[in-house]
Amino acid sequence: MDNRQIVIVSLPTDKLEASHFEMQTVAVPEPGDGEVLCRTLALTVGAGQRAGLQGSASYAAAPKSGIVMGGTAVARVEASNADGLAVGTLVTCPSGWQDYAVHKASGVHVVEAGGDPAHHLGVYGTNGLTAYFGLFDLGEPKAGQTVVVSAAAGSVGHIVGQMAKITGCRVVGVAGSDEKCHLLTDDLGFDTAVNYKSPDFRQEFRDACGDGIDIYFDNTGGEVLGGALRRMKPHGRIVCCGVVSQYDTGNPAPGPRGIPGLLVNNRVRMEGFLVFDYADRYGEARTKMREWVESGELKPLQDEFHGLEEAPSAFIDMLAGGNVGTRIIRVAD
Amino acid sequence: MDNRQIVIVSLPTDKLEASHFEMQTVAVPEPGDGEVLCRTLALTVGAGQRAGLQGSASYAAAPKSGIVMGGTAVARVEASNADGLAVGTLVTCPSGWQDYAVHKASGVHVVEAGGDPAHHLGVYGTNGLTAYFGLFDLGEPKAGQTVVVSAAAGSVGHIVGQMAKITGCRVVGVAGSDEKCHLLTDDLGFDTAVNYKSPDFRQEFRDACGDGIDIYFDNTGGEVLGGALRRMKPHGRIVCCGVVSQYDTGNPAPGPRGIPGLLVNNRVRMEGFLVFDYADRYGEARTKMREWVESGELKPLQDEFHGLEEAPSAFIDMLAGGNVGTRIIRVAD
Numbered sequence: 001m002d003n004r005q006i007v008i009v010s011l012p013t014d015k016l017e018a019s020h021f022e023m024q025t026v027a028v029p030e031p032g033d034g035e036v037l038c039r040t041l042a043l044t045v046g047a048g049q050r051a052g053l054q055g056s057a058s059y060a061a062a063p064k065s066g067i068v069m070g071g072t073a074v075a076r077v078e079a080s081n082a083d084g085l086a087v088g089t090l091v092t093c094p095s096g097w098q099d100y101a102v103h104k105a106s107g108v109h110v111v112e113a114g115g116d117p118a119h120h121l122g123v124y125g126t127n128g129l130t131a132y133f134g135l136f137d138l139g140e141p142k143a144g145q146t147v148v149v150s151a152a153a154g155s156v157g158h159i160v161g162q163m164a165k166i167t168g169c170r171v172v173g174v175a176g177s178d179e180k181c182h183l184l185t186d187d188l189g190f191d192t193a194v195n196y197k198s199p200d201f202r203q204e205f206r207d208a209c210g211d212g213i214d215i216y217f218d219n220t221g222g223e224v225l226g227g228a229l230r231r232m233k234p235h236g237r238i239v240c241c242g243v244v245s246q247y248d249t250g251n252p253a254p255g256p257r258g259i260p261g262l263l264v265n266n267r268v269r270m271e272g273f274l275v276f277d278y279a280d281r282y283g284e285a286r287t288k289m290r291e292w293v294e295s296g297e298l299k300p301l302q303d304e305f306h307g308l309e310e311a312p313s314a315f316i317d318m319l320a321g322g323n324v325g326t327r328i329i330r331v332a333d
Numbered sequence: 334m335d336n337r338q339i340v341i342v343s344l345p346t347d348k349l350e351a352s353h354f355e356m357q358t359v360a361v362p363e364p365g366d367g368e369v370l371c372r373t374l375a376l377t378v379g380a381g382q383r384a385g386l387q388g389s390a391s392y393a394a395a396p397k398s399g400i401v402m403g404g405t406a407v408a409r410v411e412a413s414n415a416d417g418l419a420v421g422t423l424v425t426c427p428s429g430w431q432d433y434a435v436h437k438a439s440g441v442h443v444v445e446a447g448g449d450p451a452h453h454l455g456v457y458g459t460n461g462l463t464a465y466f467g468l469f470d471l472g473e474p475k476a477g478q479t480v481v482v483s484a485a486a487g488s489v490g491h492i493v494g495q496m497a498k499i500t501g502c503r504v505v506g507v508a509g510s511d512e513k514c515h516l517l518t519d520d521l522g523f524d525t526a527v528n529y530k531s532p533d534f535r536q537e538f539r540d541a542c543g544d545g546i547d548i549y550f551d552n553t554g555g556e557v558l559g560g561a562l563r564r565m566k567p568h569g570r571i572v573c574c575g576v577v578s579q580y581d582t583g584n585p586a587p588g589p590r591g592i593p594g595l596l597v598n599n600r601v602r603m604e605g606f607l608v609f610d611y612a613d614r615y616g617e618a619r620t621k622m623r624e625w626v627e628s629g630e631l632k633p634l635q636d637e638f639h640g641l642e643e644a645p646s647a648f649i650d651m652l653a654g655g656n657v658g659t660r661i662i663r664v665a666d
Contacts, residue, residue: 221594240596254589260558264607269605273600277600
């Protein structure tokens with residue numbers, strides 16, 4: 001039986017391109033003692049993976065070529081030498097970009113069957129958990145406050161904005177197209193949204209922020225962060241979640257002007273976090289989010305590519321802002 | 334009776350120079366109803382005043398020329414039309430750079446007589462209070478942690494470092510001369526100190542930080558902040574107190590590289606503050622600091638200029654790093 005794999009053939013020195021990847025076919029591996037063989041059903045791609053290739057992600061190993069591209073999948077156990085993990089069990093696992101992978105039993109996370117398995121990669125996966133702990137633990141939103149989210153139509157941003165609305169906040173989204181902005185306000189209940197590619201972005205952003213920002217949930221860094229810094233209210237919070245504007249390059253920009261002066265003047269707290277630190281509270285977050293999804297208050301979005309061979313272009317397109325919600329690559333049914 | 338005043342004749346567009354100031358002599362003003370006439374005994378100058386002239390201090394009015402230069406003094410009530418403020422009372426007040434000033438009773442703060450009145454401008458004044466609330470409330474130091482302080486021989490820094498030692502921390506000072514570094518380690522008990530003007534600063538700083546920084550108390554911004562960002566431990570705190578490296582210029586540098594990426598990777602909290610927000614807890618801080626000063630655990634340092642006419646050069650020299658501890662200008666006995 002064949003296992004298709006997508007291998008990193010060279011590391012990007014500037015923008016990532018399809019030529020950095022190559023498909024190869026090898027034999028499907030056999031699970032050893034205490035191991036399971038998993039069939040990849042769906043993969044997700046996220047901006048953090050580009051940080052990993054850049055060597056700027058503390059949570060990833062040093063980037064190297066000649067290995068299967070990393071990534072998280074929802075997968076089905078196809079063969080098992082591990083107690084308690086029966087064939088047919090649905091799991092999430094660090095499969096990488098391939099059809100099959102062998103994992104230790106401790107390396108997979110069993111998920112509930114039922115519904116779209118891809119949700120375990122989105123709202124109930126790292127994206128949703130990141131949105132939840134970043135917004136509630138670092139942002140500390142209160143009803144009536146103004147929350148601004150960048151990459152607001154992205155995998156994390158669209159969940160952040162909706163949870164801020166559930167909390168009673170006024171929510172401003174920043175996204176990269178008018179179409180995304182309409183989606184945010186018309187379908188997801190954002191109060192307003194601004195296209196950062198608009199020639200009048202500065203003025204539109206200022207108008208959208210009204211009397212200032214209580215919480216800026218930053219997925220991008222760069223110029224949107226710079227703009228938000230100048231609009232923070234006293235004692236505002238900046239939740240540093242990601243820096244997608246600076247990942248797909250060999251030459252990241254310096255930090256925004258006004259660091260640290262604007263933090264001092266406005267007594268602003270700017271804090272970075274990694275979701276993995278909250279692992280012992282994932283259950284709490286998933287319970288809450290499941291309630292909101294089931295009540296219809298929280299609409300998780302995803303967009304889809306079909307076929308393992310599409311993973312590189314799905315990833316590159318996402319880095320250019322092509323995605324809406326969690327980007328999924330369907331690999332098998 | 335004459336009142337000498339130092340007036341801002343033009344605003345600096347780049348470095349501040351003596352020619353931006355001029356001395357003039359006017360009549361001593363008369364206190365109205367509910368007012369007091371105060372005789373300036375000693376002034377202090379601090380980096381925040383340069384931020385005020387730059388227009389980058391949220392706590393100051395927009396800068397303008399043609400007015401008496403602002404500043405805080407310890408002063409003696411010379412004439413009083415205010416109940417409860419007898420002639421001879423010692424106060425601190427926003428006198429500006431002049432021999433005499435009239436204030437409303439509510440605009441002055443009565444201080445205890447006894448000891449050097451200049452201490453009310455240093456350890457028991459804004460400098461000491463800033464050090465106290467920044468270190469303890471934002472930094473949250475614990476015994477055994479590594480605390481790095483920039484402008485460590487300065488008015489705030491030398492108090493921060495000593496309070497961190499009292500808490501049982503390992504303390505690293507960053508200062509602008511070998512002489513200051515020796516003062517920090519030999520006289521004030523810092524564990525080590527690094528001269529940021531040394532050609533080997535990067536390596537020396539890395540060595541001094543050991544396995545990383547728990548708390549960086551930032552008085553400077555700029556390159557020292559950039560270096561500290563790269564050495565923060567996971568969950569470290571950066572206390573943003575001031576940006577002296579960027580005040581005396583018409584062209585402040587962009588923020589350091591790695592904002593916000595390094596904050597995310599290391600889950601670092603970076604927070605600005607202004608001491609005025611803690612006004613209802615000044616008593617608590619002064620009581621603690623008085624205990625430490627009286628026990629000899631905390632040595633407040635000051636250096637002195639003599640004569641109101643020296644204020645501009647004392648200020649300019651301080652901005653170039655000339656001061657050790659709180660810079661005082663003695664105006665009258």
